[in-house]
Every structure is written in structure tokens, then in C-alpha cells.
Amino acid sequence: MANKINPPLPGNPPPEAAQTLLALFHAQGEVARLSERDQLFSSLLDSVNAVLWAFDWETRQVLYVSPAYERIFGRPVSLVLADYNEWRDSIFPDDLEYAEGSLAQVLTKGSVEDREYRIINAAGETRWLSDKCYINQQQEGDRVIIVGIAEDITEKKHLEGELQRLATTDVLTQSSNRRHFFECAQQAFDSARAEGSPLAFLLLDIDDFKQINDSYGHQEGDQVLQRIADSGKAVLRRGDQFGRIGGEEFAAVFPGCTAQVAEQIAERLQREIQRLSFTHGQQTYGVTVSQGLTGLTDEDATLDTLFARADAAMYQAKRQGKNQIVRG
Structure with a gap:
């Protein structure tokens, strides 16, 4: 007697379709989680009063700056991504030699964590930065990428100055x-x-x-x-x-x-x-x-x-x- 194939009940998808739908539901959930994670990450970057940055040493190109760049420097991110000199030209003239020299030290030290220098933002205000940087090179011959975090410490410097004034x-x-x-x-x-x-x-x-x-x-x-x-x-x-x-x-x-x-x-x-x-x-x-x-x-x-x-x-x-x- 021939095997009789039971047709799927009305309203129930075939097993293959059910698996496809289940995979689709999982994919949509993963997309949602990724989107939620990206939104959280973006929100965290927006709330941090420091610039996260990445810099290609050979090409002198800024690869990434976080949203705080616009708040602290007062200039669009697109400008510094197009031209590194946007950052360099913002440095207080008396501090430029130190800022450039201390950045170069990362090539031999691997990291430089005690850099402090001033910038002049687009509004003409002088701001103090604590700019820590690290070399990100996985192995010999890789591109030399320097990553860092530049924190606005202006208020801290003002407080230190006031404490120094009171003490002296x-x-x-x-x-x-x-x-x-x-x-x-x-x-x-x-x-x-x-x-x-x-x-x-x-x-x-x-x-x-x-x-x-x-x-x-x-x-x-x-x-x-x-x-x-x-x-x-x-x-x-x-x-x-x-x-x-x-x-x-x-x-x-x-x-x-x-x-x-x-x-x-x-x-x-x-x-x-x-x-x-x-x-x-x-x-x-x-x-x-x-x-x-x-x-x-x-x-x-x-x-x-x-x-x-x-x-x-x-x-x-x-x-x-x-x-x-x-x-x-």
C-alpha cells in the first residue's frame, strides 16, 4: 500500500517555511539588539566630555574622532577628518612644540599618558586638554595607528590655579x-x-x-x-x-x-x-x-x-x- 502523505493543515506553514520564519525572527531580533547596542554606544560617546580619536601616523590622517570634538573644539568633525591640521592649528602656539613632540614619543614608548596642553576653540576660548595616547600596532609591518582620549580638564586647571593662588x-x-x-x-x-x-x-x-x-x-x-x-x-x-x-x-x-x-x-x-x-x-x-x-x-x-x-x-x-x- 502506497504511503499516504498528509497535506499540511490549513493555516500551518510547512516545516521548511517555519524554520525560515524562525530564522527571520532571530535575525530581526539580532538586528534590533545590534541597533540598540549602537544607540547605547552612541549615547555614551555623546555624554563623555572627552574626544576619542584615531590617527594614522604615516599618512597624517585622522581616522576617527568622537562627537565631543565638536563640543570642545567648536568645529565640525568633518573638517578634522579631512585635514589633520584642523587639530594642529587649534593648539595654543606656546604649547605646539610640546604637543607634537610628546605625540611622537608614543612611537618609542608605546604610550604617553601625561600630555597636557592648551587649545583655542572656534569661540576663541582657551581650553586645557589631558591627551593620553597609545600605539595600536598588532605586529611588525602593520599600519601605525595611534589611538587616544583627549579630556577637557579646563575646570580642573582653573581650580588648581585658584588653590595655588590661595596657597601663595x-x-x-x-x-x-x-x-x-x-x-x-x-x-x-x-x-x-x-x-x-x-x-x-x-x-x-x-x-x-x-x-x-x-x-x-x-x-x-x-x-x-x-x-x-x-x-x-x-x-x-x-x-x-x-x-x-x-x-x-x-x-x-x-x-x-x-x-x-x-x-x-x-x-x-x-x-x-x-x-x-x-x-x-x-x-x-x-x-x-x-x-x-x-x-x-x-x-x-x-x-x-x-x-x-x-x-x-x-x-x-x-x-x-x-x-x-x-x-x-
Whole structure:
């Protein structure tokens, strides 16, 4: 008896069609998962405030940059993909040599993780980047592809700068505080000794400052300190160091300057301070300072000897009637 083939029931696909449909459903699910993964990946790249990049070293071609490039650099991605110089020309001029040199180091080191440099974005803003890069070469003879991540650290740099300012600046007068002043003075002293160059050291003390506080109040005394600090910063040369080292005492160091030349600067400062005028209620008053000045000699082995000599000269100015400069 011949085998009887049962036809498929109405509404049921044949087995081959069912398998095809099942494979199609699986394929659609895989496509959906891939699409979902790509969307997630794209979303993550959009949210990261750093530029992921890939660069062909031989052809000098940017192969890829992530969406953050447009946010940080302010320029379309298409421009830097067409021409690497779009990135290079954005680098702050003073940092260009370092940025290019440190990038080249990846060829010998394999990675460079301590690169920090500035860029100027399309809006003219200066931004700081921390740009880590790695060489991606699987074996000898492969294309040399450098990959990296350039993070915008501008806010971090601003915070570091503010912390540095607070650590080195006298809050009231905005001049160097005692610790920072003597650190800078020590560096200037060491350089002068090593190079055989001149150096002058000055101490300045406000005459009768206690009387100002007692008569007009500490707020008035603070104003006097601030304006004398402003006078010092206005008169001193670029490269000179000026700071408040005590209550009403200031100091200055003059690198590359003989005591004779420094005395001329001190005289200008003396005149500038004598011109200051202060008002308390209906009363107007002025202030004077006593200054002790000295210069580096061959016998000075430490900064302390200059400080002691300037200090003695300043107190001699006090004893001789105040409002004068004495060289020690």
C-alpha cells in the first residue's frame, strides 16, 4: 500500500517555511539588539566630555574622532577628518612644540599618558586638554595607528590655579605671603650665587602702624596695608618679588640688581607711599615707611645673612627718625 502523505493543515506553514520564519525572527531580533547596542554606544560617546580619536601616523590622517570634538573644539568633525591640521592649528602656539613632540614619543614608548596642553576653540576660548595616547600596532609591518582620549580638564586647571593662588598669596593684600616670598627669594639667591649675578634685598616697615589701628580701627589699618602693597606692585620691576612677611612688614628681592639700582627703586617706592592719602571721618592723614636695603656679597653663604643685614638696616632707619632708607 502506497504511503499516504498528509497535506499540511490549513493555516500551518510547512516545516521548511517555519524554520525560515524562525530564522527571520532571530535575525530581526539580532538586528534590533545590534541597533540598540549602537544607540547605547552612541549615547555614551555623546555624554563623555572627552574626544576619542584615531590617527594614522604615516599618512597624517585622522581616522576617527568622537562627537565631543565638536563640543570642545567648536568645529565640525568633518573638517578634522579631512585635514589633520584642523587639530594642529587649534593648539595654543606656546604649547605646539610640546604637543607634537610628546605625540611622537608614543612611537618609542608605546604610550604617553601625561600630555597636557592648551587649545583655542572656534569661540576663541582657551581650553586645557589631558591627551593620553597609545600605539595600536598588532605586529611588525602593520599600519601605525595611534589611538587616544583627549579630556577637557579646563575646570580642573582653573581650580588648581585658584588653590595655588590661595596657597601663595596674602589674602588681605594679594601680594606674596611669607612662605611663598621666601621660597622665591631662596631661588633668586641660589641662582645669583651660581651665576655670580647681583641681587638686592629690601625690608619695609610701616611707621607707627599701631597708632593707625588704635586711632582709626583695624579696618582702616587693613586699607593702609592694601594700598602700600599696591604701591609696591606698581613700582617694582617685572621679575622682582614683593610680599607681606609680617603684620605691617613687607619685603622685596631684586634679581640681577645691584644695591645701588635697588636703592633708586626703593626711593621711588618711598615717594609713592608718601603721596598716599587716607580719610577717616573728617580727618585726612598719610603714612610713611622705613626701609632697610642690602646687596649680595661674596661672604653671603645663605639668604638669612641678607635678611639679617636688611633687618638691622631697617631698624636703624627707625632709630634715625623713620621715613627713610638705610643701606646695610
